[in-house]
Amino acid sequence: MTAPDYGQTFALWHGGAQGQWRDYTRHAFVAGLGDGTLPRAAFLHYLTQDYVFLVHFARAWSLAVVKSETLEEMRTCAATVDALVNHEMALHIGVCAAHGIDEAALFQTAEAAPNLAYTRYVLDAGLQGDFLDLMAALAPCVMGYGEIGLHLAQTCTPDTPYKDWIDTYAAPDYQAVCKSVGAMIDDAVTQRIGSLATSPRAARLQQRFTTATQLEVGFWQMGLDA
Numbered sequence: 001m002t003a004p005d006y007g008q009t010f011a012l013w014h015g016g017a018q019g020q021w022r023d024y025t026r027h028a029f030v031a032g033l034g035d036g037t038l039p040r041a042a043f044l045h046y047l048t049q050d051y052v053f054l055v056h057f058a059r060a061w062s063l064a065v066v067k068s069e070t071l072e073e074m075r076t077c078a079a080t081v082d083a084l085v086n087h088e089m090a091l092h093i094g095v096c097a098a099h100g101i102d103e104a105a106l107f108q109t110a111e112a113a114p115n116l117a118y119t120r121y122v123l124d125a126g127l128q129g130d131f132l133d134l135m136a137a138l139a140p141c142v143m144g145y146g147e148i149g150l151h152l153a154q155t156c157t158p159d160t161p162y163k164d165w166i167d168t169y170a171a172p173d174y175q176a177v178c179k180s181v182g183a184m185i186d187d188a189v190t191q192r193i194g195s196l197a198t199s200p201r202a203a204r205l206q207q208r209f210t211t212a213t214q215l216e217v218g219f220w221q222m223g224l225d226a
């Protein structure tokens with residue numbers, strides 16, 4: 001499976017987690033979004049859980065501001081926090097409101113265990129480690145949805161009810177986010193450890209990326225099991 005071009009570091013991490021990456025980006029939940037067979041109840045369950053996921057993800061990107069070592073890193077991470085809390089969640093709020101779930105109810109959603117596991121794993125990667133540990137745990141989320149969006153836009157049934165969701169992640173705007181986060185990670189690697197391929201930290205960073213990818217698989221599965 002060839003990865004979209006989201007930078008050198010992503011290409012290495014992607015290559016080091018191929019089986020898990022395929023399970024994530026080609027999950028049955030994803031196939032159901034593409035061919036329109038995903039039950040609406042499963043999508044709504046996913047979306048309400050995902051709203052809470054984004055709350056904690058915004059906390060993780062805020063931690064990335066704290067762990068930044070350059071103003072450029074701070075700008076990218078702070079912009080991601082803004083995009084998450086002021087824009088990305090609008091899709092969730094809009095779709096859920098149309099089904100009678102208001103924002104106060106969304107915020108109160110009890111987290112399912114796979115959701116809790118994923119976000120707290122990412123936060124802990126950042127608390128225990130440095131900026132690179134945190135980025136390795138954040139990258140599957142950002143880049144995986146970029147790859148899924150591109151793949152589904154090419155293969156989906158034209159009348160799938162999930163076209164808005166697909167278009168959000170296939171859109172040039174979102175693809176540009178994946179590329180700019182990928183470029184920031186490449187620069188962060190160069191500044192901190194030189195070359196990833198020869199660094200003693202490579203194995204641990206790969207483990208962070210692969211574990212976060214597995215947690216993404218668990219998140220889709222939680223949606224299907226609803």
Ligand SMILES: Cc1ncc(C[n+]2csc(CCO)c2C)c(N)n1
Pocket residue numbers: 050053054057080084088141142145216219
């Ligand atoms: C489980 C789960 N994984 C990934 C995303 C996608 N996503 C989460 S935050 C963000 C913006 C940049 O960090 C994007 C695209 C999601 N919504 N839910």
